[in-house]
Amino acid sequence: MGWNSWNCWGLDVSAEKVKSSAQALLDKGLADYGYAYINIDDSWEAPERDANGDLLANDKFPDMKGLGEWLHDEGLKFGIYSSPGVTTCGNYLGSIDHEENDARMYNEWGIDYLKYDWCGYQQKWMTEKDNYTRASFIRPYMLMEKYLREQPRDIFYSLCQYGWEEVWKWGPMVDANSWRTTGDITDTWESMSDIGFRQQEDLYPYAAPGHWNDPDMLEVGNDLTVNQGRAHFGLWAMMAAPLILGNDLRSMDKETLDIISNREVIAVDQDSLGVQGFKIPVGQNVETWWKPLSGGDWAVLVLNINKEPVSYELNWQMFNMTDDEVSGRSTDFDKITYTVRDLWNGGKPTKTDKPLKVKVGGEDAAMYRLTPIKDKKH
Numbered sequence: 001m002g003w004n005s006w007n008c009w010g011l012d013v014s015a016e017k018v019k020s021s022a023q024a025l026l027d028k029g030l031a032d033y034g035y036a037y038i039n040i041d042d043s044w045e046a047p048e049r050d051a052n053g054d055l056l057a058n059d060k061f062p063d064m065k066g067l068g069e070w071l072h073d074e075g076l077k078f079g080i081y082s083s084p085g086v087t088t089c090g091n092y093l094g095s096i097d098h099e100e101n102d103a104r105m106y107n108e109w110g111i112d113y114l115k116y117d118w119c120g121y122q123q124k125w126m127t128e129k130d131n132y133t134r135a136s137f138i139r140p141y142m143l144m145e146k147y148l149r150e151q152p153r154d155i156f157y158s159l160c161q162y163g164w165e166e167v168w169k170w171g172p173m174v175d176a177n178s179w180r181t182t183g184d185i186t187d188t189w190e191s192m193s194d195i196g197f198r199q200q201e202d203l204y205p206y207a208a209p210g211h212w213n214d215p216d217m218l219e220v221g222n223d224l225t226v227n228q229g230r231a232h233f234g235l236w237a238m239m240a241a242p243l244i245l246g247n248d249l250r251s252m253d254k255e256t257l258d259i260i261s262n263r264e265v266i267a268v269d270q271d272s273l274g275v276q277g278f279k280i281p282v283g284q285n286v287e288t289w290w291k292p293l294s295g296g297d298w299a300v301l302v303l304n305i306n307k308e309p310v311s312y313e314l315n316w317q318m319f320n321m322t323d324d325e326v327s328g329r330s331t332d333f334d335k336i337t338y339t340v341r342d343l344w345n346g347g348k349p350t351k352t353d354k355p356l357k358v359k360v361g362g363e364d365a366a367m368y369r370l371t372p373i374k375d376k377k378h
């Protein structure tokens with residue numbers, strides 16, 4: 001959990017903007033919810049390496065080590081971006097042939113997170129004899145892994161190569177902590193819903209503690225409506241996705257803050273069972289998503305893809321099922337009664353002994369946490 005500069009500032013990021021964002025994260029109490037990583041995306045890199053082959057930061061970042069120290073003093077973590085190519089996606093210098101230097105430099109600066117973006121590596125890869133083989137996709141990530149893991153720091157390794165060559169199948173092998181599963185998200189309903197609702201559903205068996213599917217950073221608080229932002233955040237929580245904020249934390253409105261600081265929704269995302277939710281469509285552009293949680297609980301999301309609000313009767317008995325593929329957990333609605341907590345609206349919990357009437361706004365999602373009612377006799 002944390003924040004990254006890209007969705008908010010793109011290549012126009014600076015140390016001042018990063019520091020003031022981190023300060024806003026602290027001032028608004030977001031660190032208390034678990035947001036910890038402050039990640040600089042592309043455009044921090046100097047135009048040339050020094051005589052030792054070390055890559056320094058450009059004028060916008062006059063003191064990387066100092067910035068890292070300040071973040072650490074505030075209890076936060078420090079993230080950075082690079083590419084295995086000659087250049088990054090934004091045409092800044094990449095790490096090619098200098099992976100060892102760069103890993104060492106990250107360690108010196110106190111880096112805790114590296115986003116490593118394929119992009120500019122494409123040109124080199126095109127010239128490789130074995131391109132298009134899985135080995136050719138894995139190679140640059142394996143190389144950086146070797147040097148990263150030689151560092152004394154515990155550095156989160158975040159792969160960014162848009163889900164090519166089924167990265168979810170080999171990400172754990174290069175000790176990646178997360179891997180992007182798709183192309184870039186933007187702050188439109190079309191982009192967010194295409195990535196979130198359509199491109200992730202088959203990937204749920206590949207998420208596991210320490211090795212996560214990454215459907216890209218959050219757009220909550222950017223150009224999405226409140227309903228869309230709620231659907232986005234809820235869905236990312238159901239997917240156990242990294243929650244990396246991408247909005248301007250300094251100027252966000254109350255609705256945005258309320259969404260990203262919903263403790264119970266965050267708890268679904270961060271649940272210690274570490275299982276990604278799966279989807280069961282129920283027709284008329286309504287989907288239900290189900291996520292087994294620790295302690296016998298379940299999270300349920302009811303997503304309305306229509307522009308208009310819908311009413312849907314959630315008959316629990318229709319969802320007696322077992323998650324055979326990952327957790328082995330069954331809902332057992334025919335045997336167990338659960339309490340049902342509405343995670344966005346609060347209020348008195350209901351029970352699964354009768355169907356739940358769900359009202360969901362247009363392009364919005366309702367979200368619930370089910371907890372088994374223990375039989376008092378046992």
Ligand code: GAL
Pocket residue numbers: 006041042081088089090117119160183184
């Ligand atoms: C893209 C990447 C984005 C951002 C950008 C920076 O390849 O997917 O998330 O990092 O590069 O140039």
